[in-house]
Amino acid sequence: MSEPMIQCRGLSKSYRKGNNVVTPLEKLDLDVPRGEFLALMGPSGSGKTTLLNLLSGIDSPTEGSLVIAGKELAKLSRRELTKWRASQVGYIFQLYHLVPVLTAFENVELPLLLSPMSKKERHVRVESALSLVGLHDRMHHTPTELSGGQEQRVAIARALVANPSLLVADEPTGDLDRESATRILDLLKQLSREHGKTIVMVTHDPRAAESADRTLHLEKGLLVS
Ligand SMILES: Nc1ncnc2c1ncn2[C@@H]1O[C@H](COP(=O)(O)OP(=O)(O)OP(=O)(O)O)[C@@H](O)[C@H]1O
């Protein structure tokens, strides 16, 4: 069997809150094969976002090891981690987090401004990411001129534009009507099936989880299938 995309071993995360210590994740083991579309469910406060933040290198574990695409994240310097994150991980949020004064095109272009690349190459990539999500014709509109579902598709294009192998999504359909949600889920499925992306999606919606290859539940810091 080939090496998994994500390998967590004994992963724990604690936060200090005043005199208390909260431990949303406790000694978590998790393997995610390359190209899998994994849904993560669990009650509020069960550590779902915490786990996504660890997987994407935004936050670091208190204990345990995390190997992603063969890289042990703890061994990277801050600088290497920033570079790794920019090229390997796309993060999709519930509330899109687009920059309101920029057009769809400019929003998607943003992450590429961090890497050395000609303007021409950058524009080709931005247009192809926007085409993939079906928004090539809306690329010169700002977020206020788009529907929620379209905004989320711009956010997905932004997460994809650097061609990362891992996408993490935190309730990507939580704020959308059923039809827009279905379109987003179909798009995520397509990204895993046709483009080989590994996707970890947090959701509260069992219907959304059905789009995934596998669903895991987080409860009291532990994973159950
Ligand atoms: N930066 C932080 N500092 C202190 N405590 C935190 C921090 N981030 C999360 N927590 C705590 O860790 C626990 C898990 O939070 P997390 O955001 O991962 O939950 P969640 O499963 O994503 O919940 P929800 O479904 O409501 O989004 C909560 O008790 C939360 O208060």
Ligand SMILES: [Mg+2]
């Ligand atoms: Mg959360």
